Amino acid sequence: MRVGISGFEPKRLTQVREARGLSKINLGRLVERSPSTITKWESGYHSPDADALTALSIILQCPTSWFTKPVTLYENNPVFFRTLANTAKDLCAASEHYMEWLQEISAHLQEELDFPEVNIPYLDVSDYRQIDDEMIEIMASKCRKLWGLGLAPLADLLLVIENAGVICSRFAQGSTVMDGYSQWNERESRPYIILASDKNNYFRSRFDAAHELGHLVLHRFIKRLDIVNFKPIEAQAHKFAACFMLPEEAFSVELPPGPTLENFITLKQRWGMSAQSMITRAKELLLISDVEHLRLYKQVSARGWRKGEPFDDQNEPEVVRLLPRSLQLLLDEGIFSKQSFIKYLDMSSTDVENLMSLPQGYLSENNVLQLTPKLKSKRNATINDSDEDNVVNMFDNKPR
Template sequence: MRVGVSGFVPARLTQARVLASLTRLDLSERIGKSSSSISRWEKGESAPESEALESISFVLGFPVAWFTRPISSKPLSPVFYRTLASTSSDLRGKAGTKMDWLQEIAGYLSTWLDWPELNLPTHKITDHRELDFPEIARTALKCREMWGLGLGPIADLSMAAEGAGIICAHVQQGNTKMDGLSQWDESQKRPFILLSNDKSNYYRSRFDLAHEIGHVVLHKNIKTFDILHLKEIEGQANYFASCLLLPEELLSVELPRYPSLENLLSLKRRWKVSVAAIIYRAEKMLLIGEQEALRLRKSYSARGWMKGEPLDNDSQLESVRLMPRAINALLEAKIKTKTSIVRDLMMPVKDVEQLCGLTDGFLAFQPKVINNPLPKLKSIQDDSRSNIFEFKKKD
């Protein structure tokens, strides 16, 4: 009787398969096994034999040891995706896997490092329907107060979030439909935010981050929700983001009574928030009426700004600092080497580099340069005539 590999971890197979964009049927055809076998392995009902696991390792590009790497158990917590409704489950699965890896890497680094202490507003609301717009606005203002941001434009939202103990990362999703996701890791008692940088839009990225901070703060205690309520929950996070980025007290003073798009561009430059978001915020605050908002949106659309606003390409995305500084701290203290970090995590190097905010190739293996051997001529000293030969003249 053949026995499956001891210590096989089903979730590792699922992660590797999802990252490879393969269905169970795809994988079964490539390794010559039934899709029902793949399903049983991923459910933990059985384990693949060593030959099958070697085939899986070859097809998915992960070492055999990856599939026996333990995963720490943690209480389930909902993942909030900032995405379009048309986004495929495959893309969601990839993003969810990368979120799992970000949390795993952070847990690994916490063996030697302490993350910043959490500094977030708290409440005990377990049903999103208990939240109203005034409460959301107060919570956003509380964030600003706790983070020492005052009421003016936020110079660097990423730095503020990381300083409050939120671990953030930017990744390439290979698709512009996925903007970001957030989740509380209950075992580490810390929130994580993963943003897509596929659009490379500084203003959009800041709003996405503010949106995810909204989920982290407002929806921490919401453990389950019906998909029918998703639009309402996303609306709450959007409103939080607009309140966080554009406080009512100052915006109400700076916004003209009958603003033009040129006025709004000036505010965009100052507040680092898109024109579309400013129109949204102004309408919610009743600083402009419904007809005035409609007029601005029609003009906005007529100028082709739906595809991109002026100034969008003038700024680079905000950088994450916490994860790359953590890696560098271990390297500088000689606690770990680049090679040992890659070996310990067993994840694809490019994914680790992205999740840790490192430059491409930072952790890649660099072979030692071997000096090209060359012979050297001995130096000849001319201190005697013993090496000089005279030719005699012929008679």
Template sequence: MAHARLDWLEEISYKLQESLEFPAVRIPAYSGDIRLLSDEDIEQLADECRKLWGIGYGPITDMLQTLENAGVVTAKCHLGYLKMDGVSRWSGVDDRPYVLIAEDKASPIRNRFDAAHELGHLVLHRNVNIDQAKSDYHLLEAQAHRFASAFLMPSESFPLEIKWPTLDGFLALKNRWKVSIAAMIKRCQDLEIVDSNSATRLWKGRSARGWVKKEPLDDTFEFERPKILSRSLRMLVENSILSKSSLQGILGIPREKLEELCGVEKGYFFNDSNAQVVDIRLRVNAPRTSKVHSTKSTVLDFPKK
């Protein structure tokens, strides 16, 4: 189901890109053997992303916005499968990365880490084929997890704010870094800020406080929302380039799922006040393998954030 939703996401993106210039893709990609990929390599690649995007070493304010600014098309969707946190891939059609985050787990902090985790897959595992992805599944997951941790909590800055690695100390940092206490404990282990005995005490203390399923402050964070598709859709409708009904008809995606993937409110496609728009003709020899695409209309500049 997740990959079917990802197919739909790509279809929507292809259609919108016929009239809009999306942000350029700026995602570094590891091309070596993943079995030879060291933790130091992963840390360096996470650092390379921050340098490439000019975002410094502070906390990431909005993880999904960061991905979209780097050219990643993102969306959120209910998948009906609690063990699935997200899915990502590079498209062979527009050479653009796509990320779909599951909304089944209602935790803004978890969603942020999931998005960083999928970024890790895009950076580290672009050249991994399906068979290798299955055989080395646990290795790939561990690598993406390490990348997410390194990206969200850089070794250059995060350790400097840890006066003392205690649960209360981590709790004090949670609002600023927008990561879970569990993620901070693991990061301190990775960076050898705490030894194995200290880490064990921290994990046991976290469990004793009842923080395993839900941590303090979890309810104070707002969910991050993808913006590129909703902004693109509204821009085309407002400029009479495309109508809501024509987009839904061309793509053939169920209305509820189309609204969910585009990040617009429920019922958005019911109200179509721009049904009369420029003529949309079908291509005779569409170069893509997707369903149906119109001829290119005037390309609109996509505003940068």
């Protein structure tokens, strides 16, 4: 028999518990309940009482209304992760919930705003074994042609992807294992990408975005992701990223014969791709031999570039624009205040800030009374609000 508060949604507890990386045992300890009680709550057999609900809200950092928020269940394609290792199982579970929440936020925003139409070419293929290298090259070229990109380097990849109707998010995942993940929402026929900001590397982030775009283009109808097909599917997305970011016709012309590491570093800033990714692409295009490839990678290791290359710290990663601008438009139009928007979503403000790629604390900012200082110089009259920038130059009338 179910006891406790009415309207309790068991899946909401499971979502937020796993997103916070807590086991049932650990959560039970924090709220002073047994793991079996947590299991009963999540199974829907029992519901927490009011005191327990308040404790859950505090520990899991979400409003109490979150636990009574209805859950929309629908069938989606798998989330494409960059790892399926057992050590990352909890991280994958958390990431799936972040993807669910991002799509919830997007659905609410689309009730008020018209997002860009989805303009993504994709393969009508349900078996990854039907996809070969030639097909990947063709699809990468098709994307560039459809979006009018030509063969030139891309100045802002995330902007290109968002303009094609993909909803993107970028925030810290709490681990360097999870570079990014993506999913098609079949109910909306709209794709989603979440990128990790943990490594804070412009070049790596661009490759990650192109990799996830590859999943959206190549694997829309792949319905299963497991330990058997994971590696070949990842290799296909890697191949797409290289083809899309470094098109053969242009890249092969710019790379000199017998290229050195310095040649690749020179091209790095122009193409926005790491030297190591360009070396791999050059080998795939037969622009360098196996011997040259091995020599270059030995030099990469000898110079300590495996962990970081020159110029890695000179560019800030590309930023997500669509979601922050969507909220700003709603605020500017007076449709929501920051507080009413959070209440509308019934979510943690921190989760919303992360998922919408907003500055930390943006939704909890308070209005602060601004007072203008009035200074009086011994040489000048009182400085008031009409003076430029409210700044006193103490040297204007200094005797010369």
